[in-house]
Every structure is written in structure tokens, then in C-alpha cells.
Amino acid sequence: QVQLLESGPGLVKPSETLSLTCTVSGGSISSYYWSWVRQPPGKGLEWIGYIYYSGTTDYNPSLKSRVTISVDTSKNQFSLKLSSLTAADTAVYFCARHAGDSASYYAFDIWGQGTMVSVSS
Amino acid sequence: QSVLTQPPSASGTPGQRVTISCSGSSSNIGSNYGYWYQQLPGTAPKLLIYTNNQRPSGVPDRFSGSKSGTSASLAISGLRSEDEADYYCATWDDSLGGWVFGGGTKVTVL
Numbered sequence: 717q718v719q720l721l722e723s724g725p726g727l728v729k730p731s732e733t734l735s736l737t738c739t740v741s742g743g744s745i746s747s748y749y750w751s752w753v754r755q756p757p758g759k760g761l762e763w764i765g766y767i768y769y770s771g772t773t774d775y776n777p778s779l780k781s782r783v784t785i786s787v788d789t790s791k792n793q794f795s796l797k798l799s800s801l802t803a804a805d806t807a808v809y810f811c812a813r814h815a816g817d818s819a820s821y822y823a824f825d826i827w828g829q830g831t832m833v834s835v836s837s
Numbered sequence: 838q839s840v841l842t843q844p845p846s847a848s849g850t851p852g853q854r855v856t857i858s859c860s861g862s863s864s865n866i867g868s869n870y871g872y873w874y875q876q877l878p879g880t881a882p883k884l885l886i887y888t889n890n891q892r893p894s895g896v897p898d899r900f901s902g903s904k905s906g907t908s909a910s911l912a913i914s915g916l917r918s919e920d921e922a923d924y925y926c927a928t929w930d931d932s933l934g935g936w937v938f939g940g941g942t943k944v945t946v947l
Contacts, residue, residue: 810881823928
């Protein structure tokens with residue numbers, strides 16, 4: 717079965733750029749849409765953006781100026797970069813797969829376990 | 838402030854039926870599929886209901902979803918202790934151009 721695993725630093729300094737990678741195992745990254753979702757401690761879920769295996773992306777308008785999502789099909793991975801970090805970006809970051817062939821119709825059916833990222837000096 | 842409005846909490850005794858509402862607008866729930874997720878403490882969200890009322894394989898039929906107009910609902914019948922969790926609704930918002938979630942509902946089994 718398909719599994720997702722996030723990796724990256726647990727602590728990042730304010731104003732720096734966060735880089736996270738999601739590795740897809742048990743299946744191909746091709747023919748699916750993939751998203752990043754985050755959850756601040758004790759709060760709700762926030763969609764960050766998605767990427768298609770071909771490289772097409774779309775981002776949350778509230779984060780668009782700071783977000784870049786990329787894909788490496790040869791490694792079966794996709795990645796998140798979030799710049800100009802502040803304490804408000806402290807959250808658990810999840811990667812997830814969209815359930816169908818449209819990223820706006822089909823939500824997330826498979827999720828990674830999540831990785832906690834703290835923004836602090 | 839979430840785009841989709843859920844009650845912050847709901848509760849019931851074992852065996853009871855609990856319903857959680859998710860109120861949106863014509864640009865989100867009113868024109869797109871509704872989804873529901875269950876999140877146990879310290880874990881990733883788990884897909885519970887997709888495309889308004891479908892259950893993924895392995896999800897008990899005690900969980901059911903529905904949609905009417907600009908609102909969606911999740912019902913849990915025959916409430917069990919293991920159903921204690923946070924529940925989130927989600928949908929695409931055409932105006933915002935992205936996925937939006939409800940603020941979450943904490944279900945407590947008394």
C-alpha cells in the first residue's frame with residue numbers, strides 16, 4: 717500500500733526558509749496530485765498547496781508569495797519550501813495524496829505521519 | 838476564523854447517535870464535494886467520508902455523511918469509546934481557489 721513519509725529539520729530560525737520532502741513508497745508518484753497541509757499546535761488544518769506529477773502547482777492564496785512546491789519523479793518525492801518564516805509557521809506539516817484525477821474535486825485519501833517544525837531563534 | 842463552520846464540541850453516551858454540522862457557502866460546500874476526516878490525538882487525519890457520502894474501505898457503516906445546500910453533516914451512530922477524536926470537514930472553495938477546512942469538532946464519549 718502507498719505510504720508517505722515527511723522529512724526535514726525540526727527547528728528553523730525566523731526569516732529563514734523551511735525545506736521539507738515527502739517520499740512516496742509502495743506506489744508511483746505519477747498520475748496523482750499531491751498536497752502539503754499544516755496544523756499549528758492545538759489548532760485546525762490549513763492547506764498549503766498541491767503539485768501534479770507533471771509539475772503543475774497551485775497554492776493557498778494566503779501563503780502563495782512564500783511557497784514553492786516541486787516534484788522529483790525519479791526519486792518518487794515532492795518537496796515544500798516556505799520562506800520568510802515566523803513563529804506563526806510553527807506547525808505539524810503533513811504531506812498527502814489526492815484521491816482522484818482532479819485536485820479540486822478529490823481531497824486527500826492518504827496522509828504522511830506528519831513532521832513537527834518549530835520556528836525559533 | 839475558518840471558512841467552514843463546525844461546532845467546537847459534541848458528546849454522547851455509548852450507543853447514542855451524534856451529528857456534526859459543517860456550514861459553508863455557495864462557493865464551497867454548495868458547489869463542491871464534502872469530505873470528513875477523523876484525527877486521533879497525535880496522529881494524521883484519516884479519511885472518513887468522501888464525495889459527500891461515500892465511505893472508504895474499512896470505515897464502519899456507523900459513520901455516514903450527507904450534504905444539503907451549503908451544509909454538510911457527519912453522523913456517528915452506535916457511538917463507541919474509540920470514536921473520541923477531532924473531526925474535520927473539508928471542501929474546495931471556488932472563490933478562494935483552494936482547499937478549506939472546518940475548525941474541527943471534538944467528540945467526547947461520556
